[in-house]
Amino acid sequence: MEPILTYRGRIVTVQDAAFIQQLIDRNPTDSRRRLSVKLCQAWDWRQANGAFRDMVCRGLMLALHRAGHIRLPAKKMTPNNPLARRRAPETIAIDQRPIKGKLSAIKPLLFKQVRRTDAEELFNSLLAQYHYLGYTQPVGEHLKYIVYSQDRPIACLSWSSAARHIGCRDQFIGWSQPQRTANLRFMAYNSRFLILPWVRVPHLASHILGRMNRILPSDWQAVYHHPIYYLETFVDTERFAGTCYKAANWTYLGDTTGRGKNDQTHRPNRSIKAVWGYPLDKRFRTYLTAGASA
Template sequence: MTKTVTSTLTLSGRKFSKKELIGIQQTIKTFPNLSLTELAQTICEHLSWTTAQSRNKHNACLDALEKLEKLEKLGLVELPSKRSQKKRESKKVVWTEQSQAKPDIDSSLAELGSITLKVVTDKAEVTLWNEYVDRHHYLSYKHPIGAALKYFIMSDHPQPQVLGCLLFSASVWHLADRDQWIEWDKKDREKRLNLVINNNRFLIFPWINVPNLASKALALVTKQIRNDWQTAHGYRPVLIETFVDDSQYLGILLSGSELGMYR
C-alpha cells in the first residue's frame, strides 16, 4: 500500500513539491503497464519538466525514477518492474578518406591567417567530426550524454581548412575538488550544475605543428561558447572544466604535434 507523501523531495537537480510527488504517485497508479522509459516521458509532460528549448528532460527523469526505487521500500511509490531490453550497441564510426592524415603543416600561427571556431550542426559535418575524433583522438569517439556542442577549429590561409576539433558537454555530477573550489553545497549543485560544462574532447590533428594554436583555440572558445550554447540549448553556462590524463600529458599547453591529442 502506498503511503501519503508528507514532504518535498529533490531528485536529479529538481525539487518536487508534495503536490507533484502525489501527482507522480497517481500517474504510476493510472498507467501501471508503462515501462520506466514511457513513464519518464509521461511524467515530464505532466510536470512540464523540460529544457530551455521545451524538450522533455527524459534522462533526468529516468535518473530520478532510479532514485525513487530506493523509496519503494518506504512505501512512497510503487514503480513498474524493469523490462529486459536488448543491450543497445553504439553505431560504429566508419573511417573514410576524408579523415586520413594530411601532409604536415609546420608554420607560425600568423601564417594560417584567421583562426575561427565553427559550430558543427550540419549532418555531414557532424559525421566528419565524429570520424576525425574517433580516428585521431586516443580516447576515440563516444556519444555525449545530454546537452553538447561540437566545434571545428578552422583557418583560412592559404585555403580554408580544419585543424582540429572541440567538444563540450554536460558536466559530471560529483567532483569534490570543483565543489570545494566553487564553495557550493549539495543543494546549490543540484540547482545549478547545468551551468557547468565539460571540455571532454580537444583534438589538434597530429599533422598540425603550429605553436600557440591550442592556446588560441581555447581563448576563442571561452569568448564565444556562452552565446553558442544559448543558441543551441537556451541558456548560458558560466564555468568550463576539463580533465587531463597526466599519464599521457603534462597538463600544459604545448605546440604542434607535442600537443597533438591533448585531451
C-alpha cells in the same frame, strides 16, 4: 516530507511516490513512456530549453519501481536505443600533408560548430582515428567544433555538460550541494581537444582555446537557451602537463581522486586528472551560487 530517493538531483518524497502511483492507477492503459510525459506535465519538469525531461523521468520512475515504492505497468515494447546501438564512426580520409610554421601563416582560422550538420561525421571520424581516448558520443548538452585553416581541418573540440561533483572545483567555486544541483548547467566541460598529428604550429592550441572562450557562450545560449559562466577540463597527468591551458590563462584547481563518479570502494581505480578552469564572467561565483539556499 520524508525523502526516499534522489535522482539526477531531484529529491523524491513518500508523498511524491504516492502521487505517481495514483497517476499510474488512473491511467491503467498508458505505457511507461506516456506516464512519464504525464508526470512531467504535472510537475512541469522541463529541460532548460523548455522540453519535458521525460527520459529522465522514465529513469526516475523505474528506480522507484525497482525500489518497491511504486508499481509500473509491464513494458509494452523495448524502444531502440540509438546510443547503445550506435555504430563506430566511419573512417574519413583527409589531406595529411604537414602543416608547419608560424601561427600567423595559417590564419585566418575558421571555427565551425558541427553538431547536427553534415560535418559531424567528419568530427566523429577524426576523434576516433587520432584522439588517444577515441570517440565517445557525448551525453546531455554538448557542442562539437572543427577548426579549419584554408579549408583544411586542423583541430577538433567538444564541449559537454559539466561533471556532477569535483571536490577541488566545488571548493574553488564555494557552492553548497543545493547550489551545485541548481546551477551546474551553467558550466561546460571541454571533453575532447585534438590538434591533428600532422599539424605542428607553436602556440596554436592556446590560441584556439582563447578563441573558443569567446565563441562558445553565444553558441551555447543559442542552442540550449541558457548561459554558461565557467569552463572546466581534466588533463591526464600521466600524459600531459596542461601547458596549453596554462598559456590560455586557465587556472589549475587541483587533482581528481581517481575514483570516478559511481565509486563504491573509496579507492583510486583510474588515472589522476588535473582539473583546470576558466571563468567566462568575473561574476561567475555570484551566478553559480545563486537561486538555492546554502
